[in-house]
Amino acid sequence: MPRYEQVADDLRARIHAGEYEVGAKLPQYSELTEIYGVGRGVISSALGLLEREGLIRVVKRAGIRVLDWRVQRRRIGRGQTVMRDPARGYVFPAASHAGEPWIVHGRAVRSYEPVPERVASFLGIEPGIAVLRRRRVTSPADEPAFQIVDTWLSPEAVRDAPQAAEANTGPGGYIDRLEEAGHGPIEWTEHARARTPSDEEAGLLDISPESPVLELVLVGKSPALDRPVDVTVRVIPADRVELVTDLRRDDSAQWPVAPVVVPTKPE
Template identity: 65%
Template sequence: MARYKEVAADLRERIKRGEYEVGGTLPKYEDLTAAYSVGRGVVSSALAVLEREGLIRPIKRRGIVVLNWNVARRRIARGQLVTRNPHTVGYVFPAASRRDEKWTPHGRPHREYAPVPDRVAELMGVEPGIAALRRRRVMSPAGEPPFQLVDTWLSAAAVRDAPRIAEASTGPGGYLDRLEEAGHGPISWTEYIRTRMPSREEAQLLEISQEMPVLETVVLGSSAKTGGVIEVTVRVIPGDRVELVSELRRDESASWPTAPVTPAP
């Protein structure tokens, strides 16, 4: 076994035994090189392995931070049905939550005008970098580390027609109800799902390594009045936290027992 793999294996075992606590830091580079009698390159390669596995994350001025690696992976049954919650009086999309499960914010949800990233600009049909209203929140099930970063981007037309969506409280039903009341309803939605690597900012907010792939779901809301996209919601979830589950159904052509095959004449 290569020496860096041996070092990585030993550090991995120590992390999982709790010798290095979640939220704490590993020894400094010079201490690790001395402890394992190896050069800095070997330590660097070993730490890169652990970072890709989501066990550690180097943070400037803090050191090599041990991440919360023992988080149960959640199975999400993906559907296509949008419902309405009678308690919050708002739309409910296929998501990671379970019925009656309490979710809590990490930090304060906030809103600001920010440059639209390339991906969102492409989907909204606007120039990249143009300022748009972004509503941002980082959420997780109660007691768990950050599970998802949610950014909702709202077009200039949306804010013009429904100015309340730019306020801290958008009222019962949230910003979607305000948009539909302003004449854009019924809104129709399209969802895109892909995996990618996180940006530095996303990794910081989700408390993961930039080496950890993320699952990105993007929901486009289109106006019934104009036909154009008026809102884009981007959810980013660490790749080690979730797996998607879909129930497969038989088409009539795949019914069983199978129909007897008629020989060709």
């Protein structure tokens, strides 16, 4: 086993045993080289391995901090059904369970921000222009930040449904306001991909910039405009979630299998 893997194994075991608690700092580089009798390159490789596993976060001039590795992986059922709750409005597939309390970390923020290129491509607008973004960082109660949720509303959406841009969007949320303003019934398409987080995302989720994230993008299309009016981007640490999809049989795949009738050749 390479020496850096041996060092990583020992540090990992100490973290899991609680010798280095969540939120605590590991010894500095110089101390680690003395403890293990190796060079700085070996320590750097070992820490890089642990960082990719989501156990630690290395921040220049701030030290090496132990992250909360005890968070359980959650399942998200990716069905194709959008439901409606009389109190909350539309309900999309999510990682929460019925009745489970969720909290907002910090406060929800509404601001005009330069629209990212990927979101701009969905909205059909120029990248970098100022677009309304509704941001919140949420998680189940008593758990670290689980996801960043950014909802971007097109200029037409804000123009036609100004209440959708306010702090209090009213019963049913901003989607109800959009549909009331003539953009209903909205049709949704979901895009999923894995990627590395931005420095800002890593900071908000308190994860290593080396740790991959799952990005779920929900694009809401207005039939009146025949193009999207809102894009919601969810960013979740990839090691905290798995996607589960129930598969259904097509008519051609029914059981029992229908017997195959082979036509006989006339004699």
